[in-house]
């Protein structure tokens with residue numbers, strides 16, 4: 357499945373917030389690669405720097421030092437049209453709180469990124485239908501967010517993240533606001549999109565269940581990577597990988613509830 361091409365390189369990334377007494381070193385020199393077709397998980401305690409890392413990659417935050425390289429190009433050099441293209445077409449972002457616009461239907465929310473780039477909804481209709489069928493939201497396309505369940509809203513948000521066919525999907529705690537049944541549905545769908553379409557996904561999560569769908573997990577502590585786990589896709593079940601994830605979480609001390 358993995359073609360082993362590097363899609364994203366993060367090199368010695370640091371991020372410092374504030375000054376003097378308010379200074380926080382959120383990232384202290386993080387280096388890793390993301391391979392094309394990977395489903396990479398980022399785990400770590402609250403405040404360990406996960407969202408900061410994702411937001412630097414999404415160009416929502418400017419790193420203090422270090423490099424983020426997509427397909428060999430340093431993204432800090434992007435300006436104007438190149439930056440808009442990167443944000444709109446090369447990355448898709450899935451948030452914990454869905455971030456759908458309440459006065460737009462599901463279909464309009466999904467096509468919003470396209471309309472910002474001048475692509476008409478009609479042109480995208482076959483893509484919308486394909487995504488809606490994969491994500492099981494065909495029945496809610498003409499509904500407003502207020503008329504949908506949390507699980508449906510998050511799957512609509514997933515369709516919006518995927519509609520521009522981005523090179524990489526960034527997801528920050530996508531199951532964080534879902535119950536366990538809807539978390540499992542979302543993870544099954546994201547996992548299918550990863551394995552069937554070779555879509556590269558980088559997902560931050562607290563949840564060992566969600567993380568067990570990943571092909572590799574980086575554990576972050578205090579702004580540094582301190583551990584890595586890889587799932588042997590051919591021979592290791594999701595349940596066996598889950599057990600290894602929980603073991604790492606327990607090793608950190610205090611058990612999963614306290615630590616991650």
Ligand SMILES: Nc1ncnc2c1ncn2[C@@H]1O[C@H](COP(=O)(O)OP(=O)(O)O)[C@@H](O)[C@H]1O
Pocket residue numbers: 373374380381382400401402403404405406407408409
């Ligand atoms: N805008 C900000 N201003 C100042 N400090 C921040 C800001 N955002 C995050 N931090 C701090 O940076 C550290 C990492 O935060 P964050 O990346 O949100 O962690 P996580 O997503 O792992 O919970 C925390 O100590 C947090 O308090």
Ligand SMILES: [Mg+2]
Pocket residue numbers: 406407408
């Ligand atoms: Mg966070």
